[in-house]
Amino acid sequence: MHPALLAALAGLGTGLSLIVAIGAQNAFVLRQGIRREHVAAVVGICAASDAVLIAAGIGGVGTVVRRWPAAVTVTGWVGGAFLVTYGVLAARRALRPQRLTAGEGAGASARAAVLTCLALTWLNPHVYLDTVLLLGSVANSYGGARWPFGAGAVTASVLWFSGLGFGARLLRRPFARPGSWQVLDAVIAVTMVLLGVLMAARA
Known part of the structure; x- marks a missing residue:
């Protein structure tokens, strides 16, 4: 098999192993996908940011990131505060559910969805550690095939976020009941607050 293809497949596998996990960004994409709100924009931002x-x-x-650890620290504190705030809002939705079902109602505006997605992506220091440092280091270990490796990792991001965002509509029936949204928002609230506290603590 051609070395470039091997590197691309390695990038695909490594990329998937890093992004297929419960996290703030994935939880947001899933929620937007179930609600069918601005899914293309959210998926595009996540995939493009990873690229x-x-x-x-x-x-x-x-x-540069290694030489300026203070920047990662500041990002951790700001990102942690944002995640805790988002978690509190999710908890509020869980305690005071709106009478909305999947694909219905007045959700967040496109601008709000885009800004939230950008914040969840770029204010998360783990994103830099996983993509810039880890994937960058592994890719460069492939020498001349580092860019095919990177292309494989980017492909993994596109496949994952597209599947998560657009595939979430398959959950529309279970989420036809308002109680399902309370459970989802409760899980998101706990996830966001926990990740936010851990992020700030590690900053």
């Missing part, structure tokens, strides 16, 4: 960060890591930006 930029992975390319930056392969291009050597990881060295």
Whole structure:
């Protein structure tokens, strides 16, 4: 098998192993997908952001991140505060559910969804550690095949977020009941607050 193809497949597997996990970004994409609200924009932002960060890591930006650990610390505190705030809002929705079902009602505006997605992506220091540092380092270990590796990792991101966002509509029937939304928002609230506290503690 051609070395470039092997590197691309390795990038695909490594990328999936890092992003297929319960986290703030994935929880947000899932919720938007179930509600069918601005899914294309959210998926596009997540995939494009990963592509930029992975390319930056392969291009050597990881060295800059290592030299400026204070920037990661500040991002951790700000990101942690944002996640806790988002978690509190999710808890409020769980305690005071709106009479809305999947695909119905007046959800957040496109601008609010985009800004939230950008914050959940770019204010998470783990994103930089996973993409810029980890994926960048692994990619560069492939030498001349580092960019095919990066292409595989970007493909993993596109596949995952597309599947999560657009595939979430398959859950429309279970979420036809308002009680299901209370459970989802409660899980999101706990996840966001826990991740936010851990993020700030590790900053």
